[in-house]
Amino acid sequence: RKEVEQDPGPFNVPEGATVAFNCTYSNSAxxxxxxxxxxxxxxxxxxxxxxxxxxxDGRFTAQLNRASQYISLLIRDSKLSDSxxxxxxxxxxxxxxxxxxxxxxxxxLP
Amino acid sequence: DGGITQSPKYLFxxxxxxxxxxxxxxxxxDAMYWYRQDPGxxxxxxxxxxxxxxxxxxxxxxxxxxxxxxxxxxxLTVTSAQKNPTAFYLCxxxxxxxxxxxxxxxxxxxxxxx
Numbered sequence: 001r002k003e004v005e006q007d008p009g010p011f012n013v014p015e016g017a018t019v020a021f022n023c024t025y026s027n028s029a030x031x032x033x034x035x036x037x038x039x040x041x042x043x044x045x046x047x048x049x050x051x052x053x054x055x056x057d058g059r060f061t062a063q064l065n066r067a068s069q070y071i072s073l074l075i076r077d078s079k080l081s082d083s084x085x086x087x088x089x090x091x092x093x094x095x096x097x098x099x100x101x102x103x104x105x106x107x108x109l110p
Numbered sequence: 111d112g113g114i115t116q117s118p119k120y121l122f123x124x125x126x127x128x129x130x131x132x133x134x135x136x137x138x139x140d141a142m143y144w145y146r147q148d149p150g151x152x153x154x155x156x157x158x159x160x161x162x163x164x165x166x167x168x169x170x171x172x173x174x175x176x177x178x179x180x181x182x183x184x185x186l187t188v189t190s191a192q193k194n195p196t197a198f199y200l201c202x203x204x205x206x207x208x209x210x211x212x213x214x215x216x217x218x219x220x221x222x223x224x
Contacts, residue, residue, distance in 0.1 A: 008150070032209040043200055043215035044153070087152060091209035097168065098213065100145075100152035 003027055006088050006101040014109050017078045021104045023071040023088030030099075032091040033064055035073050037084045038103065044087055047073075078108045113137065114216035116201050121221045123188065123195060131186045131219045133201030139214075141207030142184040146170060147198040147218075159184055160207040188221065196223050 006023045013019050025033075033050035048055065050062040050071055061074040071088055088101040114135045123129045135142065141160050145153040155168030159178040173192025178184055184203075188195045199219045204211040 004152070034212075041198075043218050045215070046212045049210070049212075097155055097158070098209075100154075102150065102152045 002101075003099045004088055004090050004101040006086075006104050008102055008104060010105040010107055012107045012109055013078055015078055015080060017108075018074065018076045019078060019106065020075075021073045021086055021088070021106075023073075023101055025069050025071070025088075025090040025099075027090065027099075028069060030069075030090040033062075033071050034089040034098075035060075035062055035071075036087040036089055036100075038087055039084050044100075047086070075106075078106075080108050080110060082106060083108045114201060114203055114214055116199075116216035116219050118219060119217070121219055122224050123221060124224050126190045128187055128189050129221070131188070131199055131201075131221070133184045133186065133216060134182055135184075135201075135203045135214075135216075136182060137203055137205075137214065138181070139203035139205050140181070141204045141211075142178070143202040143204075143213065144168075144174070144176065144184070144186045145200045145202065147200060153200060156186065158207070195221055197221060 004025050035047040036044040037047045038044040048057050050064045054063040059076045063072045085103040085105045087103045090099050117132045143158040144156040147153050154170050156174050157176045159165035175187045201216040202213040204213045
């Protein structure tokens with residue numbers, strides 16, 4: 001079983017739609033969680049950290065459920081520029097290491 | 111501008127050849143990392159370093175070597191022992207290496223085998 005699992009998609013949604021991505025992690029000792037965005041053939045860039053109480057940044061909302069070992073990302077009012085691959089990331093529990101999911105591909109259609 | 115640079119953007123390796131990928135940062139970060147990404151897959155950690163002259167193996171270190179002689183630089187050598195080196199290689203850095211810190215990535219090097 002992978003340490004961090006994501007639905008690979010692709011998710012194809014119209015502009016203005018709301019879309020949600022889910023991610024599960026297997027290491028119960030994981031302490032920190034992130035969502036990164038990766039454009040085609042580019043490097044990943046931090047989208048947002050995920051906190052226990054959930055957090056929001058504009059159109060983006062991240063939630064963490066430690067009991068179910070589950071992380072989610074909600075994107076409201078999708079824009080064409082949101083088209084990218086979204087990587088779920090967990091601190092693996094061992095020192096200094098992050099574990100990346102395989103990513104969920106999103107395409108926002110005009 | 112502060113950031114991470116990687117060179118070259120594309121690199122071709124012949125059979126049996128060692129090649130070195132460059133990674134430089136001017137962010138004054140202590141921690142640096144090397145990842146490998148294969149198509150449709152997440153990033154896998156090759157090596158990381160929290161301080162000059164010290165580095166640790168990640169999940170897939172076999173066939174790779176690194177050095178950390180300067181804070182700013184963390185070159186990765188792909189040796190001939192790495193039998194499937196074709197991948198996208200990403201270098202990253204963070205302030206001290208603590209889990210909550212953001213890792214900043216360079217633009218990557220695509221390695222292809224001839």
